[in-house]
Amino acid sequence: MRTTMLFLAAGAAALGACKWTEFDDLQNETWVGSTEKPNVKSSDYGVAIQRGATLPGGGTLVVIGANQPTYSELEYDAKGGSKLTANTLELNSQYSIGTLDAQPIVLADPTTDDIALIVNGGGAQIVVLTGAGQLNMHNLFVSPVSVDAATYMKPPGSTVDEPLVASGDIVVGTVYVTPPSPTPTCRLLDTGTAIQPHALGVVRTGAATTDDVIAWGSAGAAAGKLYRYPGSMFNGCTPPAPPAPTASHDAGFVPGRGSQILSIDASHVLVQGHHDADDASLLQVYDANLNPVGGSVSLPKLRAAALLDTGTQKYVIAGYPGEIPPNSGIAAGVVRLFKVSAAGIESQPAALLNDAQPDNNESFGRAVAAVPFNGKPIVAVAANNEIFMYFRLDTTDGTAMPIYGETRQGR
Amino acid sequence: MKSRVVFVVGMVICALAIRHAHAQPADALKKAQAAFDKAQLDYLQGKYDDAAQGFVDAFAARPFPQFLYNAGASYHMKGKKASDPDAYQKAVDAYRSYLDKDPQAADKAKVEKAIGVLEAEIKRIKDQAGAGTGSAGAGTGSAGAGTGSAGAGTGSATPPVAPSQEVEQLGDARPRGLIVVESDPSNATIYLDDKRKGPFATTPWSGSLDGDHKIIIEKRGYTVVERPVSADPSKLFVLSAAMSQQSFLGWVEITSNVPGADIFIDDKSVGAVGRTPLSQNIKPGKHTFWISADGYDEYHQEVEVIPNETHAIKAQLKGSPVGKLNITGLGIEDATIFADGKLLCERGPCLKSLQQGEHTITVTRPDFKPYTKRITIQAKTETQVRITLAPTPSRSDAIVAYVLAAGFGGGGIVLGLQASKYRDDLKKEIAAGNPPPDSNDPRFTKGKIFAIAADAAYAVAGITALTAVYYTFRDKGAPSTGLIDVRALALRPELGPGYAGLAMEVSW
Numbered sequence: 070m071r072t073t074m075l076f077l078a079a080g081a082a083a084l085g086a087c088k089w090t091e092f093d094d095l096q097n098e099t100w101v102g103s104t105e106k107p108n109v110k111s112s113d114y115g116v117a118i119q120r121g122a123t124l125p126g127g128g129t130l131v132v133i134g135a136n137q138p139t140y141s142e143l144e145y146d147a148k149g150g151s152k153l154t155a156n157t158l159e160l161n162s163q164y165s166i167g168t169l170d171a172q173p174i175v176l177a178d179p180t181t182d183d184i185a186l187i188v189n190g191g192g193a194q195i196v197v198l199t200g201a202g203q204l205n206m207h208n209l210f211v212s213p214v215s216v217d218a219a220t221y222m223k224p225p226g227s228t229v230d231e232p233l234v235a236s237g238d239i240v241v242g243t244v245y246v247t248p249p250s251p252t253p254t255c256r257l258l259d260t261g262t263a264i265q266p267h268a269l270g271v272v273r274t275g276a277a278t279t280d281d282v283i284a285w286g287s288a289g290a291a292a293g294k295l296y297r298y299p300g301s302m303f304n305g306c307t308p309p310a311p312p313a314p315t316a317s318h319d320a321g322f323v324p325g326r327g328s329q330i331l332s333i334d335a336s337h338v339l340v341q342g343h344h345d346a347d348d349a350s351l352l353q354v355y356d357a358n359l360n361p362v363g364g365s366v367s368l369p370k371l372r373a374a375a376l377l378d379t380g381t382q383k384y385v386i387a388g389y390p391g392e393i394p395p396n397s398g399i400a401a402g403v404v405r406l407f408k409v410s411a412a413g414i415e416s417q418p419a420a421l422l423n424d425a426q427p428d429n430n431e432s433f434g435r436a437v438a439a440v441p442f443n444g445k446p447i448v449a450v451a452a453n454n455e456i457f458m459y460f461r462l463d464t465t466d467g468t469a470m471p472i473y474g475e476t477r478q479g480r
Numbered sequence: 481m482k483s484r485v486v487f488v489v490g491m492v493i494c495a496l497a498i499r500h501a502h503a504q505p506a507d508a509l510k511k512a513q514a515a516f517d518k519a520q521l522d523y524l525q526g527k528y529d530d531a532a533q534g535f536v537d538a539f540a541a542r543p544f545p546q547f548l549y550n551a552g553a554s555y556h557m558k559g560k561k562a563s564d565p566d567a568y569q570k571a572v573d574a575y576r577s578y579l580d581k582d583p584q585a586a587d588k589a590k591v592e593k594a595i596g597v598l599e600a601e602i603k604r605i606k607d608q609a610g611a612g613t614g615s616a617g618a619g620t621g622s623a624g625a626g627t628g629s630a631g632a633g634t635g636s637a638t639p640p641v642a643p644s645q646e647v648e649q650l651g652d653a654r655p656r657g658l659i660v661v662e663s664d665p666s667n668a669t670i671y672l673d674d675k676r677k678g679p680f681a682t683t684p685w686s687g688s689l690d691g692d693h694k695i696i697i698e699k700r701g702y703t704v705v706e707r708p709v710s711a712d713p714s715k716l717f718v719l720s721a722a723m724s725q726q727s728f729l730g731w732v733e734i735t736s737n738v739p740g741a742d743i744f745i746d747d748k749s750v751g752a753v754g755r756t757p758l759s760q761n762i763k764p765g766k767h768t769f770w771i772s773a774d775g776y777d778e779y780h781q782e783v784e785v786i787p788n789e790t791h792a793i794k795a796q797l798k799g800s801p802v803g804k805l806n807i808t809g810l811g812i813e814d815a816t817i818f819a820d821g822k823l824l825c826e827r828g829p830c831l832k833s834l835q836q837g838e839h840t841i842t843v844t845r846p847d848f849k850p851y852t853k854r855i856t857i858q859a860k861t862e863t864q865v866r867i868t869l870a871p872t873p874s875r876s877d878a879i880v881a882y883v884l885a886a887g888f889g890g891g892g893i894v895l896g897l898q899a900s901k902y903r904d905d906l907k908k909e910i911a912a913g914n915p916p917p918d919s920n921d922p923r924f925t926k927g928k929i930f931a932i933a934a935d936a937a938y939a940v941a942g943i944t945a946l947t948a949v950y951y952t953f954r955d956k957g958a959p960s961t962g963l964i965d966v967r968a969l970a971l972r973p974e975l976g977p978g979y980a981g982l983a984m985e986v987s988w
Contacts (some may be wrong), residue, residue: 092906092925099917426917426921
């Protein structure tokens with residue numbers, strides 16, 4: 070009897086037995102790396118992210134923090150481990166930037182590892198910090214100051230891309246190391262009315278030519294309209310003859326701040342529009358002549374988007390930080406990946422990402438980016454004070470096909 | 481040699497008595513009874529001379545020595561009442577006749593002492609009477625004081641001398657009742673109460689008994705007679721057994737070189753049927769006899785009993801190196817005693833013989849700690865073990881430890897199952913990726929904490945369980961103890977006047 074009881078106890082113990090080291094092994098098996106706020110002064114870490122410099126192994130992610138604004142970089146080693154680099158910048162003490170916009174604009178130079186952080190510097194100036202690791206500051210003197218939209222473009226006569234910033238009814242570039250005073254600006258008008266763009270993009274007509282600019286108007290008769298302007302505006306318009314748009318189209322959606330126009334290829338762009346008031350959203354592909362291609366996606370609560378080019382397929386990484394993940398009941402946020410191409414955007418997402426253990430108001434997807442990691446672009450998602458890196462990714466549309474395979478070395 | 485002489489004398493007396501008893505007609509017994517009854521009445525009325533004469537008459541009718549004792553007792557009382565030296569002298573004479581007739585009397589020593597005291601008293605009275613006469617110088621004659629038969633007319637009689645202290649210490653001499661056991665045929669064996677006590681006497685027998693008894697009369701070839709008797713100190717009780725012949729029975733005579741050995745016939749479980757020497761009728765057929773005595777090997781013999789024949793069984797018991805084990809102690813009556821794992825006594829106190837050598841003695845009692853001791857039993861010794869059993873201590877500490885162990889074990893299982901659930905969920909989700917858990921998923925930390933907690937709970941449960949086992953089997957509190965005392969036993973043959981047997985000295 071005693072022996073039987075002993076075996077029963079041992080059996081029960083075996084059932085409940087679980088080595089704690091198994092969790093370390095499992096943790097290494099996860100293919101989503103999560104990095105919580107490192108030792109930076111910002112209390113709101115990850116309000117914006119962007120790919121950083123390309124590394125021979127691993128990758129770099131630029132992370133912007135608010136509430137004590139900071140610029141920092143997370144360096145991912147080839148196996149997926151992350152660490153904070155030493156070049157963290159405290160924007161307030163170093164650049165007198167005390168407050169960031171709600172959704173700071175961080176652009177990635179399409180041809181180099183540079184990024185551009187465009188913020189309201191106060192005192193009738195916009196501060197544009199550019200570079201890779203070490204940032205150079207550019208001051209754009211405008212009045213009144215409002216950072217409404219920005220894009221990298223190739224200006225006239227330049228071999229490199231430079232940021233173009235929209236502030237109110239004017240656009241201004243950073244082509245000058247020491248800009249003349251007053252800074253050359255250009256007003257974007259539609260039949261004499263300022264369109265006040267809330268999104269800027271470019272159409273790269275050729276490698277050696279100046280990009281045309283796509284602007285998404287938000288005011289007056291231009292509200293909701295897309296315009297294509299010639300690239301000459303980058304050097305400032307010659308008053309009193311601002312350029313006339315070469316094409317326009319009423320998208321039927323008035324963009325709020327933080328809307329984006331992303332280049333899919335030389336002749337197609339994806340517009341990502343949202344406005345915070347009613348959480349309305351729009352994802353739509355247009356061709357270079359601003360004709361809509363395919364259907365649109367208007368799932369609400371879209372806040373951020375980035376393009377992911379796996380080489381064989383392009384996706385838009387769309388962040389919905391106020392969305393409720395499936396089976397959670399918590400507004401923790403989700404990220405959807407839609408296939409995009411010259412044929413348009415697919416209406417159903419190829420993948421739906423969310424935190425497996427969501428927290429309320431986690432804002433998963435408040436910022437998104439495609440980050441080169443070990444030479445391949447992977448998805449990065451920001452949540453409140455936490456960064457997620459998807460080192461491999463499968464579709465979740467029922468096919469379970471890999472969007473990209475394991476990117477970490479040693480796996 | 482002396483015992484042989486006594487035996488021969490006894491046999492002669494017995495033979496005379498038998499012959500005399502046969503010669504007595506039935507009215508002789510009635511005459512003796514009538515004289516006995518009247519003498520008892522006279523004694524009670526203080527007519528001691530008449531009473532004495534009555535007992536003498538009874539003796540004349542049936543010569544039972546007890547009548548002579550009663551006559552002596554009557555004179556004794558007369559002498560004591562009146563300090564009469566003549567009466568004392570008659571008492572002494574009667575007592576001596578009594579002892580002459582029954583030299584093996586059980587009260588021989590007492591009677592001899594009385595004779596001595598009375599003779600001294602006679603001398604003392606006479607000495608005092610002589611001294612009194614000399615001093616008075618009255619020439620009153622030679623009669624002693626107070627006799628009433630001489631010098632009465634002198635008007636100056638000497639007051640009676642008070643009995644001496646020794647006489648007073650003897651107490652009042654009273655006539656005894658008499659039980660007479662006769663059988664037809666005579667020379668039958670008498671057993672008193674139980675045959676296992678051994679033969680008591682042979683018929684005819686007379687004597688005194690106290691209390692109620694059972695008289696068993698047995699003779700070869702005759703039916704056994706059993707009668708209850710209730711001794712009355714004032715009566716003459718005569719038991720006459722007319723024994724019917726049983727020719728179909730056999731007869732066994734069992735003796736052993738060790739008198740008093742237990743006899744078992746056919747079935748040991750019914751106990752001993754008697755002690756050696758034993759003679760009795762027995763049904764014809766095959767019978768098994770065991771004769772055993774402490775300190776001796778058991779004797780065993782099978783006998784085919786044939787009707788109307790005598791079968792003699794002479795057991796030669798050989799001494800065995802055994803010693804006595806005597807287990808005593810407080811509460812031993814509720815204890816069970818084992819020797820070498822075998823039941824020795826179901827209840828104490830336990831006095832048993834054990835072979836010489838080492839034995840493991842275990843004493844158990846419910847709710848008490850057992851006492852176990854390896855004891856060396858020596859031959860011809862009595863090893864007395866006085867046991868003090870200690871109460872079994874409470875095992876509540878062990879129970880608490882078991883409960884804690886179960887609690888921790890159960891907690892460990894619950895925690896482990898929870899950890900396993902986290903592990904399995906994470907494995908599944910990592911594999912499925914919908915959604916994929918990240919490296920900082922809180923379930924990793926939770927699962928690890930649960931797993932560590934489970935391991936810790938198992939460890940604590942194991943330690944607690946071991947502690948519980950230790951608590952269960954540890955010898956808590958004072959152990960049961962035994963005080964061993966070895967006493968030497970010396971058995972030796974002993975012959976004395978009228979007896980033979982084994983004598984034992986005990987020393988320690």
